[in-house]
């Protein structure tokens with residue numbers, strides 16, 4: 427069994443302190459590859475450095491929509507250069523977040539598009555963060571659809587209808603531990619309509635541990651096994667087979 431955490435923030439201080447133990451617990455649980463996702467200039471640098479120290483960690487670089495207002499033209503140039511690193515497998519996480527609106531909608535659109543330009547030029551996969559911004563996210567992606575390599579909507583929180591639309595566009599969907607939460611039937615219904623050839627699993631750690639480990643304050647990749655089990659159950663398939671198929675989906679998505 428071999429699963430890959432398609433979206434982790436291994437460079438965040440909560441996990442950095444004892445990363446070797448975090449990775450070893452993860453391997454013991456059957457999660458033995460990790461995509462560490464960048465969020466800003468400093469974090470992108472850390473992600474690349476970490477990925478270059480480990481064969482089984484890959485990095486992405488991008489500016490989270492929260493920080494859109496602070497991203498300069500020079501920052502984007504630096505990122506466009508970082509994307510070329512051999513361990514950088516995607517641009518992300520990028521997108522729109524209308525829940526927190528830490529940056530204006532206008533700034534978020536501008537920086538999202540600028541990074542989609544970078545991804546298309548570099549022919550890299552894209553990890554999209556979209557919160558309470560589904561229609562605008564799809565509308566912007568539509569403009570790039572023919573030029574983009576692979577697209578995943580991470581931490582998917584939409585309806586089954588929205589999931590179907592994303593799949594029809596040719597994109598992928600990644601689910602967090604939210605699918606294990608008692609009150610998250612909608613997320614499970616959405617997961618049920620996503621073919622395993624388009625589905626990925628993630629922790630988005632250090633945030634939001636899955637059930638039955640919700641009390642564990644710092645989420646970590648070892649706990650992703652609970653999310654994988656739930657998704658396998660939803661798809662009525664055993665965990666080994668699920669891991670084979672979804673492991674392949676993830677490797678193909680990131681070309682790793």
Ligand SMILES: [Zn+2]
Pocket residue numbers: 519555556580581
């Ligand atoms: Zn996100």
Ligand SMILES: [Zn+2]
Pocket residue numbers: 433435463519630
């Ligand atoms: Zn994230």
